[in-house]
Amino acid sequence: MLVKFSKTVSKGGRFNQIYIPKNMENLIEVGDEVEVRLIKKQISLFYSKNLKKLSQFKENLIKDIFSFLNENSDINYIFIVGSFLTEKIGYNDIDVVAITDKKSENLEEAAYNKLIEKFNLKFHVLAIEENRFWHLLKSCPLTMAMFSSFICSKPIKISDERVIDKKHIRFLLMMPYDLLEIKLNSRSFFDSLRRLATIERFLKNKSLEMNAINDELKTSINDLLYKKIKNNEEIDKSSIEILRKIIKLKLNIIEKLIRNGKEQGYAGTD
């Protein structure tokens, strides 16, 4: 005889519990053998500390994304980061970061294709091995800035510890240095300036929240030029010269800060 019922697991004093419904107490009795099967995992959202609560629609969408990706047992944590969390409507795509147990070559592409298929929305998927992730969270200014606001599928504590990895920072500086010599589209200047502001703030132990970084950028460039390079619009020679001067200035400051910091040392204050 098959006797079945569905219930939600509740919190008990010592153990989590499932009660047998009253009308079934004669069907399932003390001493009977039962099997418990997970039908649907409850999805909770864990906000980073400074992130404002999202709309119900966005929360439900994120829950659906987490529930969908949770089926992959290689993923330990799922994060939503980027403009989807901070912009009401002006976001570009939904940035999903999957933290995995082991390195997986195809996970990014497979998850991306499945998400597009399921939700018909624009996604950007990054996958990273857990060990590497914890290292980058301390040593990569861009990663740290990316995780200044997030929603995670599990409770997680992200430390504010900063370690200067000179090689890594020099790797990040390649493009800003190139822009002193070559002319590319104006968005490249915007991205490089934002990269430089992030690195400088990282080395000075300042907040890496996106709004703080963007505000800093707005104070060094006039409004019109800021909008133009953000939107990748054509800019004239004199504007390029202005941008190159700012890049050069920021590179000098960063180089000085790197020289003063020890190899794999800790970031300091001004």
Next chain:
Amino acid sequence: MGKSKDMQELTNLMTKALRHKIGSIVNKDEFYANKYAKDAEVIMKEAEKVLLKQNWNNYDKPKIKEQLKIKLHKELKQKDFLDNRKFDIMGEEIDKALKEFNLD
């Protein structure tokens, strides 16, 4: 601009683009490897504009390859933060880039 100057500009841009591309390959563990690969694409598009300015003949092509080899080797040598595997894949990446530009 003369052909010789355009050749210099072309190989300068290709050198930088290939340095970014090689960096994104050898530093594959980097979270942002794909983003750096895009940096390479942006510079390569700029190189393409210079490429289209001239009609490159069979005398120019080996010169471009030679210039590119010398410049890229020098660039990679200076970038000591990139893994040493960079030199192993340098030749292959040069060949691919030249083929894409019909300069092989």
